[in-house]
Amino acid sequence: MSLGAIFVWETLGTAILILMGAGVVANVVLKDTLGTGGGWLLINFGWGFAVFAGASVAAPSGAHINPAVTFGLAIADKLDWSKVPVYWAGQMLGAFLGAVLAWLTYKMQFDTHEEPQNTRGIFCTGPTVPSVPWNLVSEIIGTFVLLLWILLSPGAKEATEGVPQFGNSALGYAAVAFLVIGIGNSLGGPTGYAINPARDLGPRIAYAVLPISGKGSAEWGYSWIPVVGPLIGGALAALLYLVLPV
Known part of the structure; x- marks a missing residue:
């Protein structure tokens, strides 16, 4: 596949x-939405199905939709390093555009929300208990689970370069969606489980530039953790994969 098509x-x-x-x-x-107060479980299921939909659409390029996945696959020698910047560029642009579209969908609700200064969490993650080392550890562990599963999931070894067949023939991309729901339910409490640098940074940039009246800070001081943590977690999973007897 050409680099342009991957992008x-x-x-x-x-x-x-x-x-x-x-x-x-x-x-x-x-x-003023039909889902108001739906809670953490609805959010986790929503993100899981979002992964399913996004991965299904991006199937021709291998459905990375996550810089940590791309990074891990390159370290695991399943992707040519020359393609990594193209994957990352597409993922970052897509994340920004997706955030803008979400804002447009809920524009009227943003305009009438009583606490506009607290809307950052719609776009990006944040810790419940701020602690740089432990917030970083949370993101590393969550992403490690994601990448190790991707690398070891049934069908991954038969995949062509850059196109891992997540899950199995019966579940397809739904399998990784279930995994993301599980990670959110089990490991997402401390930081909101970005487990994807583009998922956090792209929407955070969108939040910073969108004309949301009364919005709060984008919290740039925290922004590096959901970028660096997932990359480390993905790298560690890939390094473990390389030494496993698979």
Whole structure:
């Protein structure tokens, strides 16, 4: 597949991921929506199905839709390093566009929300108990689980370069969606489980530039943790994969 095609499919898939992911959070957090107060479980299921939809759309490029996945696959020698910047560029652009589309969908609810200064969490993650080392550990562990599963899932060894067949023939991309729901339910409490640098940074940039009246800070001081943590977690999973007897 050409680099241009990879860029297009990763942009589209990541945009769908963030549109639906940020959308479910907006549906729960903002007032005057049908999902107001739906809670953490609805958000987790929404993100899981967002992964399913985004990965399905981005299937032609291998459905990475996550820089940590791309990084891990390159370290595990399943992707040519020359393609990594193209994947990352598409993922970042898609994440930004998806966040903008989610805002447009809920524009009226944003305008009437009583606490606009607290809307950042619709777009990006944050810790419940701020602690740089432990917030970093949380993101590393969550992403490690994701990448190790991707690398070891049935069918991965038979995949062509850059196109891991997540899950199995029966579940397809739904399998990784179930995994993301599980990670959110089990490991997402401390930081909101970004487990994807583009998923956090792209929407955070969108939040910073969108004309949301009364919005709060984008919290740039925290922004590096959901970028660096997932990359470390993905790298560690790939390094373990390389020494496993698979």
